Amino acid sequence: MIEVFSDFDGTLTNQDTLVLLLHRFANRDWYAIEERMLSGAITELDGVREELGMICAPDEQLMQVIDNEIEPADGLDEFMSFVQERGWRMTVLSGGLIRFSGALWDKWGYGNVPLYANDHRRDSNGCIEVISAVTPRIKNLCNHCKRWHLEEAIKRGSKVIYIGDGLTDFCPAEAAHRRYAKGNLLQYLHDKNLEVVEFKNLHDIVNDLSENPI
Template sequence: MVTKKTFKIFVDFDGTITKKDIGEILFLRFGDAEKAGEIVKDWIDQKINSRESWRLLCRTIENLDKKEFDRFIDSQEIDDSFKTFVDYCNDNRHEIRIVSDGLDYYIDRILNKEGLSFVQRFSNKLVFDNSGGFYPEFPYTDEECDRCANCKRNHIINYSDDEDYTVYIGDGYSDLCPAQYCDFIFAKGSLLRYCEINRITYFPFENFTDVIDKLNELSARKRLKKRYQAQLKRKEVYIQG
């Protein structure tokens, strides 16, 4: 009898768990849309890093209507199959963590609304000041790896070890680095295109039902091979540490 494998699973939030990239559309909606669009493009083109982009984006919003801001966040939807996926992970002893380069304010609000506040997550912080303004803070930054404000790679390293099978699920530019440190990658959007261009093995997915089906197949295999390049990348970090 084959013992089913368990996985350490790391999931992006914006555009992966949610149907839209909330961190981007918030600033297009409430800030200066033209400036916000330029800032996002500069980040994608690597002219600025994620920390700088969040600082600049926050400055594009003036005289924020907090109630309207909250209503807009509350109107955003998550993938219809994500709750089922969380239940699946719990039932099968797969550890699941959300790793986001977004902001905790909307992430926490959406997870609370969906009854998923118990899911562990790591993100950047949005701090509101007494004058009605707000600014970002970065509790999980890495000065040596400064592409993202929240270093997702470090969470993967901190919450897995050599004998674990690691899984990354994502769709965007902030997922390009951390996905490379995981054995199995589920990709769509920009992450999928990156994997194709760089010949990185991945599984395409449209929703979390697709992920469940593939994980069931993987966990039932008698022998499960880890991705060699991911092992090498993790080893590099261990040696540096």
């Protein structure tokens, strides 16, 4: 069986939902936390809690901004049809928040395709508190460990394709049989000398998989 695992924000969407929310609703300190995460000074596990803890606007207000501004990535429908026609299993792995990414995913008509992400509640000040993920963590780097899902698929004997663009994709992409990347993930995989195919939009991935079957 072939299984496709994809990041959500910035990969299946036109922009990152958490970055959008941080820009709109957090104070500028979040930039410094982001820098520390990207440099490896702190893990995403700690950084995401700190960053999102700065967002205190209610969920309805956050969802309204997301609903107005986040759109499907270029080529999403073509890519999803390509995967479905081949009978491949698709799973979306998000470092974002399930209540927002899940709502968009449903709205775009893909509610039947599993999406895993972080969940949140509100702390005593009414600000976002990221809930500890229920799935196990392989390296304890991220709250929602994407790599765990890949390793389970590999144990099932599946060939695994991974698609992503950011920090929470570094660890899972390393485990995949075929990698598609852009942004920070592309740079990371190049630095690690791991084989990777660059993509700019989802049409590129359809074209590459058509020409180079896994």
